Every structure is written in structure tokens, then in C-alpha cells.
Amino acid sequence: MTVDRLLPTDEARDLIALTRDVADKVLAPIADAHEKSETYPEGVFATLGEAGLLSLPYPEEWGGGAQTYEVYLQVLEELAARWAAIAVAVSVHSLACHPLMSFGTEKQKQRWLPDMLGGSTIGAYSLSEPQAGSDAAALACKATASADGSSYTVNGSKAWITHGGIADFYNLFARTGEGSKGISCFLVPRDTAGLSFGKPEEKMGLHAVPTTAAHYDNAVVDAGRRIGAEGQGLQIAFSALDSGRLGIAAVAVGIAQAALDDAVAYAQERTAFGRKIIDHQGLGFLLADMAAAVDSARAAYLDAARRRDAGQPYSRNASVAKLVATDAAMKVTTDAVQVFGGYGYTRDFRVERLMREAKITQIFEGTNQIQRLVISRALQSGA
Template sequence: MPVDRMLPTEESRDLIELTRDIADKVLEPRVVDSEKTGTFPEGVFPALGAAGLLSLPYPEEFGGGAQPYEVYLQVLEELASRWAAVAVAVSVHSLSCHPLYAFGTEEQQGRWLGDMLSGETIGAYSLSEPHAGSDAAALRCRATKVDGGYRITGSKAWITNGGRADFYTLFARTGEGSKGISCFLVPKDTEGLSFGKPEEKMGLRGIPTTTAAYDDAFIPADRLVGAEGQGLTIAFSALDSGRLGIAAVATGLAQRALDDAVAYAKEREAFGRNIIDHQGLGFLLADMAAAVDSARATYLDAARRRDAGLPYSRQASVAKLIATDAAMKVTTDAVQVFGGYGYTQDFPVERYMREAKVMQIFEGTNQIQRLVIARGLAAS
């Protein structure tokens, strides 16, 4: 059931209709098989790039779509309602482009940003390490300065699009302490860069998540984004936007679970009437709908603050927390609505539930979001 969206312009309304059409024709027919077999969706990202859906929040001067963030996030939600893994990868790609757009030199932007935003090249964000997830300042992957550039040694973990991306926005240590981390734009064919076997995940299996190993890999000096030691500032500047992306994806997944549950409840009969007409089940669906609407409201509030140039870090954490917790609850309740059938792979709601779980974990666990919110309150 399409969501009635309040969009700011006729152009943005047309964009949502285009997204729905592409999602129905390109994503929907492939999601079940790809998620079941863990097969990468060849051709999907070029199709999304050709339609301009990979560059929406960036300015036209760089080849972007110049759309407000509130519109971009609703596009992500539409994609997620058909295929959550692809929507996550689109969000990660946008996150990976942000450092070059916000901190790169004009020369760097001229060389690389156009292809990144057009979808000619797909990105991955490489911050986490096996021992440094939420504690980003504890990373150990090291970039040692040499003639003409840097030698990178160390490992990275939990890389969405790992082994498939064309470039990696890498954060590595160039000094000591929290101010000793720098940002690099690493091409996929860098000698000394290799990737581990894709993780055997509970969900989101169509898009690989891998480790990466840097074995004395040489990175030219012009691949440094921003100044040495500016890495954590760059990383955290992008994470607020990334959290909003995941909030939108979680909302799209929850909306799809709700839609499927309502459709089933209208058809399934028990005790002589459709189960949606039983108050106990109807109230469950009502709570699911309230959770989805609340999640959408929180991410749109944060996005509108971002678009207005207002502080939105706390609101981004609230949106990520509310939306991903809602997705976990709504998808679990959708399984309950389907009863025993919901526990089988004959219906997709069990997949939705598996996909929702990780959204409470990545882009900062929901425990970290509570810490960010609390610190924001203390500082206000």
C-alpha cells in the first residue's frame, strides 16, 4: 500500500513515483532469490545510478540531484520497502561520498566526485575494525607517511559492499590519540588490499559484508581527504547523516511488514470472520501502524532540521533509535500475525524480522544512540 507522502515540490512527488516504478520493476522481482542464495544483484546499482537515485542529496554542480534530505530519505524508504539490503548499500554509498564532498579539495572533487555521484563508481565506508566498532578512536589500522604518499597496514571489519565497491573511504591512524586519525579515498585495485570471505549473516545477504586487509598498501598523497589528524571529525560529520539513512531504511522495512500483515489479516479467516476484525489482532496492527508512523515522523523531523541548517545530531540519534526499534517490533509482530506460516520461508515476514535486527546495531548501536542523546541533553 503506497504511503501518502507530504513532499515539498511537484518534482519531488515525481521522483517518488519514479522510485516506486524502479523498485517494483528492478528490485522486487529479484529480492527473494538473491537473499536466499546470497547472490549479489548485478546490474542493480547501475540502474539506480542511471536514474539519478545515488546522488540525490548532493548539489547539481557535482552531478547530484540537489534534493532536500527529507526527500532523499523518503526515496531510501521506498527502496527499503522492496529490498532492505540494497537500500542499506545505497545509504552507505552516500555516506562514503560525504567526506570527499565536504572536506576534499576542488581538484579532488573534480577528479572523483562526478563518477561517485553518477553511480559509475560505488563506495564503501571503512571505519570499524574487529576491536573498534562503537569506539572509533581505538582503531589500529595505520598509515605511515613515505615518499609520495602513505603505506597502509592493518585490518578493517564490517564493510558493506566489501569486495564489490569501487572505492573505500578509509580511516587509518597517522598519529596518536583521537587526533591521530586521517581519512583516505582508496581505489579497489590498490596493491596490497584484499578482502575476506563475506560474513554469513542473519539477513541482508544479497549485499556482502566483509573484512579488509591492508598489507603495506601504497596510497598516493593526493588520496588524503582533509588534513592529517582530521579523520574522526570527518567520520563523525558523516555519521549523523548515515544514521538518518538507516532510520529511513528501517521505516521502509517496517512499512512493508505492516502492509503484508494487514493484507494477510484481511484474507485469513478464523471463527467465521477475517482475523483483522478480531479486536485482539486489530489492536496489534494498530500498534504496528503507530510505530511506523512515529518512526517516519522522527526521521523527517531530523531531516528537516538538517535541511534548514539547524543542529540535528541528537535528533538523528533519536530517529535511528526509534525507527530501528520500531522495525524490530513491527517485523516480529508481523510474524505473529501470520501465525505458524510466519515462521516459515513460504512468506517473507520471517526475512523482514531477520533483516531488522542488525539495524539496531550498525551506524552506532542503539545503546550508543542513547549515550549521544544523553550527552546532547547534558550539553544543552
């Protein structure tokens, strides 16, 4: 079904209508084929860029859409309801633009930001490492400054990079000193000599967009590509995490909404014991619980987004939204498979794909165990 959204402006309503049109005509018809064949959808991100869907939460002066997070997240949800892999990559691209937008110099912004926001170049985020996921302060990938300070030589590996090997630029967080204040941020182009990528991970879901490791072997990065001050890397990385968590919350709600829609449609067609199965109370109540979970999860991310837009503290709310939405997505998609019965366990229907895709939302942008830690610490401090 089409979600009846309460949007703040006519412009926002037009944007959602545009998103639905693009998602239905460009994404939905090819999603299943690319997910099954595990092939990258060439040209899709250029189309999204031309439609202005890759720059929504950024200022117009740099080519952005100047949309509130309340609206941007609902666009992500609409994309995810058709194709989660694409929506995740859009969220990651937005995350990858944040360091330059928030911490870059005017010269750096003028040089790179218009292409990034216009969709001419697609970005990726390189924070995690094979032995440093949730514990970002344990990063080992090292960037050593040259004697004249004009460049850095990077050695080490990064892991779990969405769009790895395909993205045009990478926000690299590498060690330039000791301790948690010894991390710096760099904007690294894909064609940097000494930068290579591992084979795509064999994932449970999100097959159409690759996730890879990156390896730096004496890769030289110009000092002009350092974003922010030396040692400011973790501040930059953490400043974007709350926004990134809201992006994943919205994606999770989109996945859950799609599963609910499919389950309701199937339950209205399938008959058992002389009645549509939706008319059996046991199944009708299951669908009702699924709908309540989706609506509650959407309300959670919208509450956090509105706090962000109003300039209020929202870190705890972002963690709550990420936790609630992704747990809801896992339950709703699992229940959708149950509604389909044996057919739900086959690849003839997309609910099994939605169930596989929902799982990763509980893991990336901070596992749900990390979200519980953030929330509990906020409660301890009275936030």
C-alpha cells in the same frame, strides 16, 4: 499499501513516483531469489545510478540530484520497503561520498566526484575494525607516510564493510599519529596492490550485498588520495554519522512499512471462527499499534531531516530518529510474524526475512545503546 506522502514540491512527488516504479519493476521481482541464494544482483546499482537515485542529496554542479534530506530519506524508505539490502548499500554509498564532497580539494572533486555521484563507481566506508567498533578513537590500522611525503604505506585490518570486495572505492580511516587526533582519511581504490578482502560474513540478513573485512598488507596509497588534513580523520568520520543514522532510520521505516503491509493483507484474507482475522479485536488492535509505530518512526526521521535541511542542530534528533525507528522496525516485524502464525516462521512469506533484516538496523551506524548515550549527553548539556 502506497504511503500517502506529504512532499514539498512537484519535483519531489515525481521523484518518489520514479523511485516506486524502479523499485517495483527492478528490485521487488528479484529480491527474494537473491536473498535466498545469497547472490549479488549484478547491474542493479548501475540501473539506480542511471535513474539518478545514487546522488540525490548532493549538488547538481557535481552531478548530484540537489534534493533535500527530507526527500532523499523518503526515497531510501521506498527502496527499503522492497529490498533492505539495496537500500542499505545506497545509504552507505551516499555516506562514502561525503568525505570527498565536504573535505576534498577542488582538484580531488573534479577527478572523482562525478563518477561517484553518477553511479559509475560505488563506494564503501571503512571505519570499524575487529577491536574498534563504537570506539572509533581506538583504531589501529596504520598509514605511514613515505620519506618524501608522496605516499602512505597502510597495514592493518578493517571490519564490517558493506559492499566489501565489490565497491570501487573505500573511505579508509587509518592511524597516522597518536591519539584521537592521529587519524586520517583516504580514498582507496579497490585494485590497490596489498589490499585484500575476507570471505563475506555469514549474516542473519541482508544476504545479497556482501559484508567483509579488508586487509592492508604494505598497501601503498598515493598522498593525493588523502582527504582533508592529516589528523582530521575522526572529524570527517563523525561529521557524516548523523546523516548516516538518518539513512538507517529511513531504511528501518521501509522495512517496518513492508511488514505492516504484508500483515494487513494477510489478516484481510485469513479467516478464523467464521470471520477475517483482522475483524477480531485482539488482532486488529495489534495491527493498529504496528501502524502507529511506523507513522511515529517516520515522523521522527522527517523532523530530524527538516532540521538538517534548515541548517539547525540535529544531532540529538538524528539519534532519537535512529533509536525510535529501528526499535519500531524490530517490534513491527516481530508482530508481523505473529500475525502470520506458523506460516510467518517459514520462508514461504517474506515477513521472516523482514524480521531478520530489522535486527541489524539496531546495531550499525552506532548501536542503539550509543544512541541513548548521545541523547543523554545532549540532555546533560542542554542541547
